[in-house]
Amino acid sequence: MAELLGRLQDSLASRYRIHRELGAGGMAVVFLAEDLRHRRQVALKVLRPELTAEIGPRRFEREIETAARLSHPHILPVMDSGAAGELLYYVMPYVEGESLRGRLTREKQLPLDDALGITREVADALSYAHGRGVVHRDIKPENILVQSGHAVVADFGIARAIAAAGADTRTVTMTQAGAMMGTPAYMSPEQAAGSREVDGRSDLYSLACVLYEMLAGQPPFTGPTVESLVHQHLTAAAPSVTTIRPAVPGRVATAIARALVKTPADRFASVAQFAAALAHQESGAASVPGSAAARPARRGRRRAWIGGAAAVTVALVALLVLRPGREAHAPVPAPAMPGHPRSEIAVLPFQNLSGEGRYAYFAGGLQDELLTQLSKIAALKVISRTSVMGYQGTSKPLKQIASELGVGSVVEGSVQVVGER
Numbered sequence: 001m002a003e004l005l006g007r008l009q010d011s012l013a014s015r016y017r018i019h020r021e022l023g024a025g026g027m028a029v030v031f032l033a034e035d036l037r038h039r040r041q042v043a044l045k046v047l048r049p050e051l052t053a054e055i056g057p058r059r060f061e062r063e064i065e066t067a068a069r070l071s072h073p074h075i076l077p078v079m080d081s082g083a084a085g086e087l088l089y090y091v092m093p094y095v096e097g098e099s100l101r102g103r104l105t106r107e108k109q110l111p112l113d114d115a116l117g118i119t120r121e122v123a124d125a126l127s128y129a130h131g132r133g134v135v136h137r138d139i140k141p142e143n144i145l146v147q148s149g150h151a152v153v154a155d156f157g158i159a160r161a162i163a164a165a166g167a168d169t170r171t172v173t174m175t176q177a178g179a180m181m182g183t184p185a186y187m188s189p190e191q192a193a194g195s196r197e198v199d200g201r202s203d204l205y206s207l208a209c210v211l212y213e214m215l216a217g218q219p220p221f222t223g224p225t226v227e228s229l230v231h232q233h234l235t236a237a238a239p240s241v242t243t244i245r246p247a248v249p250g251r252v253a254t255a256i257a258r259a260l261v262k263t264p265a266d267r268f269a270s271v272a273q274f275a276a277a278l279a280h281q282e283s284g285a286a287s288v289p290g291s292a293a294a295r296p297a298r299r300g301r302r303r304a305w306i307g308g309a310a311a312v313t314v315a316l317v318a319l320l321v322l323r324p325g326r327e328a329h330a331p332v333p334a335p336a337m338p339g340h341p342r343s344e345i346a347v348l349p350f351q352n353l354s355g356e357g358r359y360a361y362f363a364g365g366l367q368d369e370l371l372t373q374l375s376k377i378a379a380l381k382v383i384s385r386t387s388v389m390g391y392q393g394t395s396k397p398l399k400q401i402a403s404e405l406g407v408g409s410v411v412e413g414s415v416q417v418v419g420e421r
Contacts, residue, residue, distance in 0.1 A: 004046065004087075007085060007087060008084055008089070009099065012044075015035040015036060016035060016036060018031050018044065019033060019034065026183065027047065027048060027051055028046060028047050028048060028051075029048070030043050030044065030311060031043045032094060034038035036403050038404075042093060043094045043095070044086070044090075044091050045089060046087050047087070047158070052087060052088045057088060059161060061082075063161035064078055064157045065081075066134060066157070067156040067160070069080070070127045070129055070132065071381045071383075071386045072125050073382065074122065074124055074150070075129065075152065075156065076093060078091070078092060090143065093384070093387050095145045095147050096389075097145055097147035100142075100144040100210070101142045104141055109215060109217040110218040112247075115211060116211075116252070116278055117151075118146070119211045120143055120275050120278065121150060121151040123207060124372065126139070126153070126200065127271050127272045127275075128375065129322075130203070130270065130271065132304040134160070135198060135200055136203060138183060139186060140183060140210065141213065146386070148349075152384070152385065157331070160383060181329055182229055184239045185219040186204040186206040186209040187229075187230070188203075188233070188264075189233050190202055192233040199264070202264070203271060204268060205260060208366075209260070211278075212241050212260070212367075214358070215245055215248050215401070216244040217244065220239065221233060228362065255277040258277075335358070343408050343409060344381045344382075344408050344409070345380055345382075346383040346405045347367055347410075347411045348391050348410060348412045348413075349364070349389060350363040350412075351413070351414035366415060367385070370411065383407055387396055398410045398412065
């Protein structure tokens with residue numbers, strides 16, 4: 001590893017200062033680095049040499065370019081990529097939170113609301129990518145980062161590049177001396193069978209495996225070897241999550257079971273349908289009064305900010321968009337005309353002006369909802385949530401923030417409690 005670090009430092013000395021290794025998997029090694037031009041910390045991911053030989057620089061750049069076009073609040077963006085000598089690398093924002101793997105290692109099982117919330121945000125990211133013809137192919141806890149309570153999906157592009165190169169991902173992971181033992185645990189049956197032609201239903205299966213583990217404390221299939229895991233994905237029925245955690249509501253268990261069937265056509269047609277089935281549970285539909293399943297419904301009503309049963313009314317008191325060099329004006333810029341570049345926009349963390357920490361959830365939720373809605377507008381390119389979190393509580397002028405982020409518009413806002421209704 002020291003040799004790899006030295007080669008990187010020599011090749012990228014003019015652009016990045018490599019600090020230390022953050023982690024390693026069967027396909028790549030990730031380093032903490034400093035972007036010397038923009039003076040910011042980044043995560044620099046380097047493909048292992050054996051994969052570099054399989055993929056080649058042209059194919060790698062083509063697939064990473066596809067991933068870099070994804071702009072969604074729950075997708076970790078690709079900021080840069082290239083070749084450092086014979087090494088292929090790409091650059092992402094450095095997320096100061098932790099991976100879902102880190103949280104699962106610490107807690108093993110997550111509260112139902114947390115698990116469903118993470119699943120919903122990952123499903124939202126995947127649905128966006130699938131709608132643009134991009135399948136992740138490697139959904140697992142290590143590739144789901146959690147920052148300020150929200151999930152961000154990383155590593156769009158690597159598995160796709162391997163598949164495009166004709167490399168068998170399953171073979172690659174099996175030869176890494178156990179370094180990628182996590183991947184076979186979340187591999188769809190079609191991937192386990194060696195198929196390179198997979199669609200969004202493969203990601204759906206993997207996401208269901210991740211949700212299963214968040215609730216049960218272990219994936220649906222476990223075994224001493226990669227081969228045994230592959231065999232189970234191909235032939236064995238997954239045990240119900242309720243056999244390990246009986247308190248999981250039946251509606252959630254049923255949705256997971258459907259997402260884990262062997263034949264793609266028998267699963268949900270999309271991750272959006274899977275998320276919708278789980279959302280019925282979050283809203284408390286068909287839940288038993290007084291049970292744990294009924295509690296999310298009461299919390300869901302509070303999340304609506306304004307309602308007859310709400311303890312407070314939360315008002316949006318500021319929402320400004322600034323284009324550098326112009327006065328502040330109405331919130332959303334007009335869609336770009338055909339043939340013109342898309343407008344780039346950043347939504348800063350909303351301020352909680354209530355003075356009470358419990359309302360920080362609402363502030364974060366407002367930002368997240370606005371990011372989600374703006375990302376659906378084809379004329380806009382929305383900067384990811386992770387890229388703006390460093391501006392939480394900043395006193396910098398919006399014009400300076402826009403310049404630093406390289407965007408044409410910046411949105412800021414705040415939440416305040418008004419009245420007792």
